[in-house]
Amino acid sequence: MSARARSFDLKHQTGFKTATYLCFFVLYAPILVLIFFSFNESRSVTIWTQFSLDWYAQALDNKGIQRATVTSLQVALTATIFSTVFATMSALATTRVRYFPGMTAAYATINMPLMVPEIVTAVATLTFFSLLKTQFGIHFGLGNLIIAHTVFCVPFAYMPIRARLEDMDLTLEHAAADLYATPWRVFRRVTFPRMIPGIVAGAMLAFIVSLDDVIITLLVAGPGETTLPLFILGQIRRGVTPEVNAISTILLVVSISFVTLFFLVGRRGKKNG
Amino acid sequence: MTPAEAAEKRDLRARRLLLLPAVALILAFGVVPLFIILIYSFLEPGAYGGVKWEFSTDAYVQFLFERDLFDDTLTFTTSYLEIYWRSLSLAVITTVLSLLIGFPCAYVIATKPPTQRNIWLFLITIPFWTNLLIRTYAMLLIVRDQGIVNGFLMGIGVIDQPIVMLYTDFAVGLGLIYSYLPFMVLPIYASLEKLDFRLVEAGFDLYADRRKVLRRIVVPLAMPGIVAGSILVFIPSLGAFITPVLLGGGTELMIGNMIQLQFGSSRNWPFGSAAALILMSTVLIALTIYVRNASRIRAGQS
Numbered sequence: 001m002s003a004r005a006r007s008f009d010l011k012h013q014t015g016f017k018t019a020t021y022l023c024f025f026v027l028y029a030p031i032l033v034l035i036f037f038s039f040n041e042s043r044s045v046t047i048w049t050q051f052s053l054d055w056y057a058q059a060l061d062n063k064g065i066q067r068a069t070v071t072s073l074q075v076a077l078t079a080t081i082f083s084t085v086f087a088t089m090s091a092l093a094t095t096r097v098r099y100f101p102g103m104t105a106a107y108a109t110i111n112m113p114l115m116v117p118e119i120v121t122a123v124a125t126l127t128f129f130s131l132l133k134t135q136f137g138i139h140f141g142l143g144n145l146i147i148a149h150t151v152f153c154v155p156f157a158y159m160p161i162r163a164r165l166e167d168m169d170l171t172l173e174h175a176a177a178d179l180y181a182t183p184w185r186v187f188r189r190v191t192f193p194r195m196i197p198g199i200v201a202g203a204m205l206a207f208i209v210s211l212d213d214v215i216i217t218l219l220v221a222g223p224g225e226t227t228l229p230l231f232i233l234g235q236i237r238r239g240v241t242p243e244v245n246a247i248s249t250i251l252l253v254v255s256i257s258f259v260t261l262f263f264l265v266g267r268r269g270k271k272n273g
Numbered sequence: 274m275t276p277a278e279a280a281e282k283r284d285l286r287a288r289r290l291l292l293l294p295a296v297a298l299i300l301a302f303g304v305v306p307l308f309i310i311l312i313y314s315f316l317e318p319g320a321y322g323g324v325k326w327e328f329s330t331d332a333y334v335q336f337l338f339e340r341d342l343f344d345d346t347l348t349f350t351t352s353y354l355e356i357y358w359r360s361l362s363l364a365v366i367t368t369v370l371s372l373l374i375g376f377p378c379a380y381v382i383a384t385k386p387p388t389q390r391n392i393w394l395f396l397i398t399i400p401f402w403t404n405l406l407i408r409t410y411a412m413l414l415i416v417r418d419q420g421i422v423n424g425f426l427m428g429i430g431v432i433d434q435p436i437v438m439l440y441t442d443f444a445v446g447l448g449l450i451y452s453y454l455p456f457m458v459l460p461i462y463a464s465l466e467k468l469d470f471r472l473v474e475a476g477f478d479l480y481a482d483r484r485k486v487l488r489r490i491v492v493p494l495a496m497p498g499i500v501a502g503s504i505l506v507f508i509p510s511l512g513a514f515i516t517p518v519l520l521g522g523g524t525e526l527m528i529g530n531m532i533q534l535q536f537g538s539s540r541n542w543p544f545g546s547a548a549a550l551i552l553m554s555t556v557l558i559a560l561t562i563y564v565r566n567a568s569r570i571r572a573g574q575s
Contacts, residue, residue: 010473011384013487019377023458026374026451027400030411033421037414047424086295093291100285106292109299116307117512117556119529120549123536124306127313127546130323151303154295205402212404215514215529219536229406236410236519240417248407255403262402263395 038245055246068231076210083153091161157202164198310546332547364510375457383465401455440522456505464498
């Protein structure tokens, strides 16, 4: 074989590398600029003067941000718990089974929130809650927001749990049953422990999806129910400040840490598979 | 009934009970509200938001015609059609450009050694899961008049006046590509990862050049990913809300903003409901095309 033939790269395509760099540049340049300038001492968000953590100190000291953080966590944690429990139950019902009547319908319903554009879900939910309030006097306060979040968190929590369950065959469950374990005991001692990586991954996705939501929250949240993204949106509308950069960077780092954890949990889950 | 049949029946009942909370929740708070806006779209707007319970098709008529306040005559108006058209064309342009840079990116990742692929994929997924509002805000820092691009260009003396990018269709389009690019790369990668490169080798053996191999072998085999990616970019771009608010300002409205305005300051809930349903129908049409294509491609491959 000649040297030329050996160096012939089957997979090479001219210009593709450039496009890839462009892709990563477009995705990351703005985020890096944001993070960089959150450490800038001057008020300018364009000209670098000196490293400083002042804006972080100010952001953390801001009462509005503190209140918004508490609201965000209340909503995200409650929505995560409910959606993960419901998604786990649904995943148990729809995997490792022959087709049963109603399965497709259930599957479509669970995934429905992913199909409808978010703005449509937002106005529909707003309309529904206002109808409940004006016609029937039913109003759950912050519960309204939590219900709305739980609805769109369910499919996100469902996906990894279902994927995890589909990777698990029934051999261990059958073995346990052969050894006279009751169905509940089989679930508690065999199925559930093996599902945990999927459940953790699902809960983490639900949590960040809820924590990051803007559109549905913007329309459904009542007065005084400002979440962190709503607070940031309000600030941005008033003008660009380094304080917004600081709090945005914090939220960005929280999301990125969760995704990284999700990635690592997923890998461990696969290895132990 | 045999014991086996009885056990199967019990199992089925258990599965249905397990599904109940999730399905009931989504039906009650996800599906019912959609039917309510369908009803609302045929009612009269209330004076302070909400609706009057009187049947009316005005919400749909208003999309195309303007009703004269004094003599009730209808004149054809294009203002809402223009918003709809702008949203549609921005979504199409976003999809095409994302495909043009997303496809090569997916290809390059798929042709990396398997151990490196996960890291690259992970880097594509990170923006996908981070806060869209904050990412859009970061783009605002880049394109505004005092932003990094203008600052740099003026600093090195190429221009004296900032180039106005913010609040233009350019900024909105750029923001949309940046927001939804990962949705394009991931499904295309999933198709390309399974690509059998012996087919590419066979193409070269038959004297095809690189571009021909790409066009006749790689792209057709990646078609399911390309279609899925295009749909995944098109749908959220069409209903985009945050991007046009931050990067388009008040002037470059998209259909998502128009819907929100009807429930906010314009206080025309029936019209907002009708617009939301028109948006949803467009999305459903796109999804139907996708499902048809997907089944045709599957049929063609088997």
